[in-house]
Amino acid sequence: MSEARSEASVGNAATFDTHPGADAGVTPESPLQWSRVQGRVTEEGGAAEQIRVIERPFLGHLVLRGGAITLDEAVRAELGVSLPGKPLGLVLDAEGSRSVQWVSPDEWLVIVPAGEEFELENRLRARLGDAHFAIVNVGGGQTLLELSGEKARELLMKSVTYDVHEHGLPVGKAVGTVFAKTSVVLRRPSEERFELVVRRSFADYCVRWLRDAGREYGLRVESASP
Amino acid sequence: MFHIFCPYCQEYREEEEFHPSGQAHLIRPADPASVSDEEWGDYLFFRDNPRGIHHEMWVHRLGCRKFFNITRDTATYEILETYRMGEQPSITAANAEVRREQGVQTADGGWQTVGAQPENSRLNEETPS
Numbered sequence: 001m002s003e004a005r006s007e008a009s010v011g012n013a014a015t016f017d018t019h020p021g022a023d024a025g026v027t028p029e030s031p032l033q034w035s036r037v038q039g040r041v042t043e044e045g046g047a048a049e050q051i052r053v054i055e056r057p058f059l060g061h062l063v064l065r066g067g068a069i070t071l072d073e074a075v076r077a078e079l080g081v082s083l084p085g086k087p088l089g090l091v092l093d094a095e096g097s098r099s100v101q102w103v104s105p106d107e108w109l110v111i112v113p114a115g116e117e118f119e120l121e122n123r124l125r126a127r128l129g130d131a132h133f134a135i136v137n138v139g140g141g142q143t144l145l146e147l148s149g150e151k152a153r154e155l156l157m158k159s160v161t162y163d164v165h166e167h168g169l170p171v172g173k174a175v176g177t178v179f180a181k182t183s184v185v186l187r188r189p190s191e192e193r194f195e196l197v198v199r200r201s202f203a204d205y206c207v208r209w210l211r212d213a214g215r216e217y218g219l220r221v222e223s224a225s226p
Numbered sequence: 227m228f229h230i231f232c233p234y235c236q237e238y239r240e241e242e243e244f245h246p247s248g249q250a251h252l253i254r255p256a257d258p259a260s261v262s263d264e265e266w267g268d269y270l271f272f273r274d275n276p277r278g279i280h281h282e283m284w285v286h287r288l289g290c291r292k293f294f295n296i297t298r299d300t301a302t303y304e305i306l307e308t309y310r311m312g313e314q315p316s317i318t319a320a321n322a323e324v325r326r327e328q329g330v331q332t333a334d335g336g337w338q339t340v341g342a343q344p345e346n347s348r349l350n351e352e353t354p355s
């Protein structure tokens with residue numbers, strides 16, 4: 001074991017904090033930085049538009065893999081929500097800021113507020129112990145865009161192959177599907193909101209697609225302060 | 227365009243989300259060192275190309291990213307059933323009439339849009355060699 005992994009290792013896995021904070025001298029840059037430089041993203045607020053796209057950068061994304069029963073116990077103890085056991089399920093905690101999503105029969109995506117994922121990963125690892133599981137921090141590889149507004153569904157109808165009507169995508173459902181010419185995880189956490197989890201390197205492409213598709217309704221892409 | 231039932235996601239999705247991965251139920255020789263070149267070559271390179279019922283492996287690459295199997299009629303493009311890895315098909319070329327006679331539950335995809343209706347229904351009655 002090298003010294004670098006001594007402090008943050010639980011069991012035989014080395015973990016590290018991807019959000020070391022301002023004192024580490026690293027300024028985090030959102031996946032939409034280029035879009036911002038190009039003027040495609042504005043700051044939050046401003047005149048009401050029919051569709052609002054809000055970027056939620058730097059959230060903690062963890063992929064959990066393993067048996068449902070083992071993971072369910074650990075997640076319930078650490079997050080207070082149970083693992084969605086049914087396919088395509090999405091559950092949120094009472095605050096609505098932490099979510100667990102079914103991705104495949106042995107894979108779940110956990111999204112927590114920025115900075116919480118390091119602690120959570122360590123606590124889950126400690127609790128799971130020798131169980132057969134894997135936890136991967138994928139926060140650096142993907143970002144979350146939030147869609148709201150009365151025309152948000154219409155916009156999605158033009159962009160994804162999935163049926164985004166109420167009967168196809170009710171609240172509490174999340175699916176992986178095709179968005180424009182890329183892939184996306186489409187989530188419906190609440191009645192008035194859709195969430196897109198997109199690849200970091202495709203974030204600018206997705207924003208450009210949304211801006212183009214949303215032009216007829218009036219659409220603004222905003223950046224939430226981290 | 228196929229409309230494929232993913233046995234893991236438990237719902238129909240469009241073909242765009244999937245990718246075909248060749249013939250299903252291939253069994254790797256248990257001891258590759260002891261088989262003849264011909265047997266190894268058959269395993270490695272030779273695939274069935276039947277007219278009629280065929281078992282294929284597909285992957286739901288943009289959804290759950292799991293592999294599963296499809297029983298498909300190559301003459302009509304009809305998807306007869308989809309089932310998980312490790313399971314055996316209930317419809318095979320040997321008992322193709324099962325689904326009509328015994329009413330076996332199959333993925334009710336029905337006729338597909340591409341090449342759906344065969345020009346000559348007798349094409350379907352020939353048993354694949």
